[in-house]
Every structure is written in structure tokens, then in C-alpha cells.
Amino acid sequence: MDRSVTPVWEKNLFLGAWQLGEGEQVAVTEPATGEVISHLMTATPADVDRAATFAQATQQQWMNVPFDQKAEILRKAAALLKERAEEINGWNTRECGSIAPKAAFELQSTYEQAQMAAALPMQANGKIFPSTTPGKRNYWTRVPLGTVGVIAPWNFPILLAMRSVFPALAMGNCVILKPDLKSAICGGALMAQILEDAGLPAGVFHVLPGGPEVGEALVEHPLVKMISFTGSTAVGRKIGETCGRMLKKVALELGGNNAQIVLGDADLDIASSCGAWGSFLHQGQICMQTGRHLVHQDVAHEYIERLAARARNLVCGDPHQEQVHLGPLINDTQARRVEDLINRSLEMGARLVAGGKRNGSFFEATVIADVTPDMPVFAEEVFGPVAPVMVFNSDADACSLVNQSPYGLAAAIHSGSTERALKIAGQLKVGMIHINDQTVNNEFQVPFGGMGSSGNSGRFGGPANIEEFTTSQWVSVMAEGIQYPF
Structure with a gap:
């Protein structure tokens, strides 16, 4: 951590690109010592609206980027994670209290998530169904949702954010990430730098650190078409209630005992x-x-x-x-x-x-x-x-x-x-x-998730990501129109 250079996140937000923030600047405190190790510009509900509007304007263009180009950006992001491991792991240790092996494990798992997501855009994304009408073709495909809001926790801030961010981007969505304020540098600002430097177009990804009011604005915004939340069951229930009322897709990965x-x-x-x-x-x-x-x-x-x-x-x-x-x-x-x-x-x-x-x-x-x-x-x-x-x-x-x-x-x-x-x-x-193993298992290629109060059957990982971060669309085609009795 070079203290001679003011980090970009101290005065700026990543609203599709780094911009001067208008919210509050807060201290970033090291859990082990109580020392202030940095400062962070926080977002406001108005910033959520700015991000959602920018994302909507950008999403169609991002969706139409060829699959190989999307994959190349994600592979570049994976490579940058490895290149910047010392910096990222250092922040994970000081900002989140992680021991070095845990930080290294989290970064490696995030790298694997990026590589997995890079393979998603080239997968088959639909089926052709037969029809009872001669000459009719029924195409059923997976299409992007639009803008996905990701609300991530502080305990594994990089992995638990990017396991949603990477596949959502791969499937043609824009993403607004709200990291927890206790981990918003390693789990937010550094990831914004990674994706920007990997060549992700401006407006496709946004990082909005903030408290509950920012999370509520993200969940309730009509231009945000899905929420992926990892956190407590109590908060997850409230998010689920709001998304249910708005008929908004939601993936909840909650607590466990x-x-x-x-x-x-x-x-x-x-x-x-x-x-x-x-x-x-x-x-x-x-x-x-x-x-x-x-x-x-x-x-x-x-x-x-x-x-x-x-x-x-x-x-x-x-x-x-x-x-x-x-x-x-x-x-x-x-x-x-x-x-x-x-x-x-x-x-x-x-x-x-x-x-x-x-x-x-x-x-x-x-x-x-x-x-x-x-x-x-x-x-x-x-x-x-x-x-x-x-x-x-x-x-x-x-x-x-x-x-x-x-x-x-x-x-x-x-x-x-x-x-x-x-x-x-x-x-x-x-x-x-x-x-004959322990409970803390995660493999990037295997769908992950819980039942009951641990989640709403949302799944992260492998082929489950295709369904999780898209919706389906049926298009039927007739070479010639049908003359109906009316």
C-alpha cells in the first residue's frame, strides 16, 4: 500500500468509470489494530439512479458484443487478478482480517470463477421445440435480464461478489455492485480497476459502496431487473419481500448453522x-x-x-x-x-x-x-x-x-x-x-446454494449461472402467415 499516492477511491466512485463522488468520505479501519488505513468515497441513493440509468443505456450494446470478445475481457480480468495478487491479498489481510492463506485461497477461487465465466458466452443458449402447426419453428433461448444488482458481504468480499458479477457480465448483463463498507476496497474498488483495465466498456460495471439506504435504493430501482444477495437471513427476507412485490428476480444466499x-x-x-x-x-x-x-x-x-x-x-x-x-x-x-x-x-x-x-x-x-x-x-x-x-x-x-x-x-x-x-x-x-469432508466447500464448476432459511434455491456456479443470470424468451417463426377465422 503506497501511502505517497492518493488512491482513486478516496474521492471517486466507479459509476461505469471513475467519477468525482458527492457522498460522504469514510475511514477504512484495520480490524486487528483499529488503525485508519485508507478513506473511501461512499455512494448515495442518487448514485444508484445514475448508475442504473447509465447501465440501461449501455446494456444493449454490451449484449451485442460477440461472445469471443466478452470471453477475452473476462480472461484478461483473470490474468490481472494473478498479476495483482500481492496488492489484493494485502488489502484482504488488512481490511478484512484475513490470514494470508485465506486471502490467497479467496483470490485463487475468484480467478477460477473468472475463467469459468469466460467459457459461458460460447455455450448453447437455447432449444428448438416442435410445433403442432406445419412449417412453424419454436425457438426458446436464454436472454440477458438487463441490469443485475449484486449486494456482497464482508467475509469473502472478492469471491462472493465476483461469483455473481463475472457470470452476469458473461451473459450480457450490466452489473451494479454494492460491496459492504467493511470490505469495499478489496471487494469493490480493486475489482473495478481490474475490469476497467481488462477492457470492459464504460457503463457496464458500477461499484457503489454504502450502507442500507444504498442497498434499499438498488433493490427498489425499477431499472434493476435482478438482485443477487449474499448475507444474513434477516436482510435477505426483506430483500425477497421487496423483489416479490416488484416481480423482480432474486437470488438469495443466506446464513447457515x-x-x-x-x-x-x-x-x-x-x-x-x-x-x-x-x-x-x-x-x-x-x-x-x-x-x-x-x-x-x-x-x-x-x-x-x-x-x-x-x-x-x-x-x-x-x-x-x-x-x-x-x-x-x-x-x-x-x-x-x-x-x-x-x-x-x-x-x-x-x-x-x-x-x-x-x-x-x-x-x-x-x-x-x-x-x-x-x-x-x-x-x-x-x-x-x-x-x-x-x-x-x-x-x-x-x-x-x-x-x-x-x-x-x-x-x-x-x-x-x-x-x-x-x-x-x-x-x-x-x-x-x-x-468424509468438512462443510466449507466451494468448487467453481458445481452449483452452490442452500434450502430453507439459507436461501431461496438460487444457485451459483457452473451451468447454473446460465439460468440464474438470464431469463427465457420464446420466438416462433412462420415462413408465411396464417389466415385465422376472425
Whole structure:
């Protein structure tokens, strides 16, 4: 981060191109130290209207760009992600509290998303259906929606924004991105620079950092034809209600309280490793975090001991200054919330096995045993480095415990018998299940999404992107017109 040069985002917004902003300039604070590391120009609802109007004027031209040229721009964007890895990962570490391996993983995943999206424009985009009328042809095709609004979170700000931005652009849409203010440089401004330098035409992509009022303006704007939202279930419900009233397409990827089931025949070394990774990666601030460890009574004691030993070995500290396993939570407010969930659960009879201490925004990797379904650490999405363990007696009991949660994002099952695990998987009401693995899985070519309170069945990834970021159109053709009785 070169402090001798004023970054373009301090005074400007990317409204299809960099323009002087008229909103408020806010400080960008490093979670680990509280230091102000930059400033950021924020958008206003008026900027949403400016962006939507510009996008509408540009979209038809962008839609008509040949597929190979769209693909070339996306491949160039992918190459620039790699070329600027040091800068992007540095901002991810300082702005979001990411440890270096997490930042590198996120950037690599975003690169893969760009490469995948570059292949989309060349795919077949329709079908020909037969007709009962002789000589008639029925063409059914996928066409762009127009302008897509993307509202992204702060925890994986680059990946969770660009997994919608890249395919939406590939399918001929314009995009307005509203990154979270806590991650708007790495997850917004740097991505605007990437796409601009890759040759994306002016007006096709916009970045509008801001608070709830900017998000509301984006959701409610009549020229924005789809909203892709990743964030909390509470906010997602409000967005879904607005889009439903406006008959606007919406993809909601929401919260999760994901379970890892450990059966009596599981390999406990592997299961405890997966459990630690699933619960403690990025301080547990992941929608796919392993929030509930359901362990068969025959192996519960041994599993808890192994999981606790792994937790005690994890070093917590400032990822910008030292090599650590856990960085800070995004802010003190979130750290205090995690502390409160733990304390209330301990008061109800849970047992602290490892960790449990908070130091400002830093929180130790924590293992809690003797958990019951009514305890806050079991019932709520913690979004912190906490592994609550509950014991079950039978496969049916484990399935019931998983399905009693309103969330349905991800689950993991550990067993020496894949057939037994597959049978359990068939009974779980979740969108993604991983056998002998952990819950935090993402592959760019596989459709991703949840059920229940974890989403509205929107899917991201691979061929699902074609349907997600387009709508269908039927065109019938007759060589000669028909004479009807009227």
C-alpha cells in the first residue's frame, strides 16, 4: 500500500468509470489494530439512479458484443487478478482480517470463477421445440435480464461478489455492485480497476459502496431487473419481500448453522481435522462454518479431546504482522456477540473445553461440550471460532437434530461406510452435503446454494449461472402467415 499516492477511491466512485463522488468520505479501519488505513468515497441513493440509468443505456450494446470478445475481457480480468495478487491479498489481510492463506485461497477461487465465466458466452443458449402447426419453428433461448444488482458481504468480499458479477457480465448483463463498507476496497474498488483495465466498456460495471439506504435504493430501482444477495437471513427476507412485490428476480444466499455428523465408525483423526477447519477457518466467519458438531455417544469423548487439542494449537494474532492461524473478528461488536453466546450457553450447563477468551476483536478457537439444542451456541449462527459439540444415539437422532434447524446450507458426514453416509445424506434437508469432508466447500464448476432459511434455491456456479443470470424468451417463426377465422 503506497501511502505517497492518493488512491482513486478516496474521492471517486466507479459509476461505469471513475467519477468525482458527492457522498460522504469514510475511514477504512484495520480490524486487528483499529488503525485508519485508507478513506473511501461512499455512494448515495442518487448514485444508484445514475448508475442504473447509465447501465440501461449501455446494456444493449454490451449484449451485442460477440461472445469471443466478452470471453477475452473476462480472461484478461483473470490474468490481472494473478498479476495483482500481492496488492489484493494485502488489502484482504488488512481490511478484512484475513490470514494470508485465506486471502490467497479467496483470490485463487475468484480467478477460477473468472475463467469459468469466460467459457459461458460460447455455450448453447437455447432449444428448438416442435410445433403442432406445419412449417412453424419454436425457438426458446436464454436472454440477458438487463441490469443485475449484486449486494456482497464482508467475509469473502472478492469471491462472493465476483461469483455473481463475472457470470452476469458473461451473459450480457450490466452489473451494479454494492460491496459492504467493511470490505469495499478489496471487494469493490480493486475489482473495478481490474475490469476497467481488462477492457470492459464504460457503463457496464458500477461499484457503489454504502450502507442500507444504498442497498434499499438498488433493490427498489425499477431499472434493476435482478438482485443477487449474499448475507444474513434477516436482510435477505426483506430483500425477497421487496423483489416479490416488484416481480423482480432474486437470488438469495443466506446464513447457515451447518452440522458435521460424526458416526461411531468414523476416522476420528480426519473427522476432528475437518471439524477444526470447518469451525475455525477465517475465525468462523463463513456462512458454511461448521456450527454444530453432532457426535455419536460411543466416540464423543475421544472426538472432543482431539478437536480441543487442535483448537489449543491454533495461534491468534494480527495476520499483517505475524504468521497466525486466526486473525481478528471483523470488529469488537461481533467479538462481544460471540462472547455473549458462549457465556449464556455456559450458564445453561455447557462445558468449556478449550479457548473461550476474547481480547478486543480477537477470539481464541473454542470448543464447547455438553451442548443441548436450546443453547444459543447450538440454535444460532455464531459466526465466530466456536465448535459446539452435542452427542446423539442413533442415525435417526442425528438426522432429526440436523433438520430441526431452519437453516439448510451445508452438512458433513463422517463414516467408515459410504453407503451408510449416503443413506443419511438422503434424509437431510440441506443444499450441500460432503461425506468424509468438512462443510466449507466451494468448487467453481458445481452449483452452490442452500434450502430453507439459507436461501431461496438460487444457485451459483457452473451451468447454473446460465439460468440464474438470464431469463427465457420464446420466438416462433412462420415462413408465411396464417389466415385465422376472425
